[in-house]
Amino acid sequence: MATDLATPFDRSERQIWRGSADAYARSFAHLCAHLAPDLLDAVLADGDRTPRLLDVGTGTGTVALGAHERGADVVACDADPGMVAAAVASAGVGGAPRLPGVVAALPALPFADGSFDAVTAGFVLNHVGRPRAAATELARVVRPGGRVAATIWAAPPAAGQTLVGRALAAAGIERPASFPALDRDDDFPRTVDGLAEVLRGAGLVDVVVEERRWEHRVDADTWWAGPASGVATTGKTLTSAAPEAQASARAHFERLADELRADDGLLALPHVALLGYGQRLHG
Numbered sequence: 035m036a037t038d039l040a041t042p043f044d045r046s047e048r049q050i051w052r053g054s055a056d057a058y059a060r061s062f063a064h065l066c067a068h069l070a071p072d073l074l075d076a077v078l079a080d081g082d083r084t085p086r087l088l089d090v091g092t093g094t095g096t097v098a099l100g101a102h103e104r105g106a107d108v109v110a111c112d113a114d115p116g117m118v119a120a121a122v123a124s125a126g127v128g129g130a131p132r133l134p135g136v137v138a139a140l141p142a143l144p145f146a147d148g149s150f151d152a153v154t155a156g157f158v159l160n161h162v163g164r165p166r167a168a169a170t171e172l173a174r175v176v177r178p179g180g181r182v183a184a185t186i187w188a189a190p191p192a193a194g195q196t197l198v199g200r201a202l203a204a205a206g207i208e209r210p211a212s213f214p215a216l217d218r219d220d221d222f223p224r225t226v227d228g229l230a231e232v233l234r235g236a237g238l239v240d241v242v243v244e245e246r247r248w249e250h251r252v253d254a255d256t257w258w259a260g261p262a263s264g265v266a267t268t269g270k271t272l273t274s275a276a277p278e279a280q281a282s283a284r285a286h287f288e289r290l291a292d293e294l295r296a297d298d299g300l301l302a303l304p305h306v307a308l309l310g311y312g313q314r315l316h317g
């Protein structure tokens with residue numbers, strides 16, 4: 035991203051994700067994978083012949099690989115080089131990459147207008163400093179008549195989404211100043227109407243936004259391992275704290291997790307997200 039386009043929030047996001055690919059793949063990637071089929075259903079029509087699909091903020095490549103398996107000609111793009119390498123490797127056969135990876139950050143993608151038949155962005159617009167400009171960029175690179183789909187976390191969050199944050203708060207751990215919140219002027223309501231407004235403002239038509247709720251089932255140690263490995267803002271907040279505070283947060287986590295433990299001992303973590311999609315107007 036050109037330096038002048040990167041906000042302080044964007045710069046902190048670059049730090050937050052750096053070096054996290056392996057830990058992300060073991061933890062939150064499984065959570066985000068829940069909506070990967072919905073993203074692809076929203077942009078790929080039956081009978082499309084080898085559509086060109088760009089997956090932006092690909093992370094470790096769940097959506098990109100899913101698109102590849104559905105016959106799309108996929109480019110996997112992420113702001114973090116480690117994520118791009120992991121996404122490309124995830125689709126490798128005998129070491130040979132099957133999908134190209136590109137390191138690039140919203141809101142400035144290195145593709146010409148209308149380069150793709152479809153564009154996906156799974157849980158990315160909630161990680162960018164200028165969500166409206168980012169959505170406009172997603173719409174720019176899809177061809178007229180092509181489709182864009184994005185997921186974000188909804189507000190208010192469900193109980194599974196706040197579990198680790200509550201444990202950190204109970205331990206007195208606060209988000210470090212080096213990880214600023216999104217500027218209020220750039221923010222938008224994380225609601226059906228809020229995401230729809232962003233997608234329409236990007237120039238998309240026939241916009242649909244749907245709420246998706248599900249329970250992510252996972253054992254407590256695995257769920258804790260994500261933030262404890264420094265994944266995402268919560269993880270970096272945790273690992274920036276003193277060791278005693280981290281131990282206290284873990285103890286609070288164990289206590290709070292009991293509220294969400296199912297009969298089989300796994301955590302049943304409610305999550306709520308928004309799936310939005312639309313079409314670029316025919317030229």
Ligand SMILES: C[S@@+](CC[C@H](N)C(=O)[O-])C[C@H]1O[C@@H](n2cnc3c(N)ncnc32)[C@H](O)[C@@H]1O
Pocket residue numbers: 044047051062063066067090091092093094095096097111112113114117138139140141155156157158161162163
């Ligand atoms: C929560 S992960 C989602 C990854 C993947 N889409 C998935 O569903 O598993 C967010 C990803 O967005 C990437 N990201 C953050 N800011 C970005 C930006 N401005 N442009 C492109 N990617 C960005 C991060 O590096 C990270 O890989």
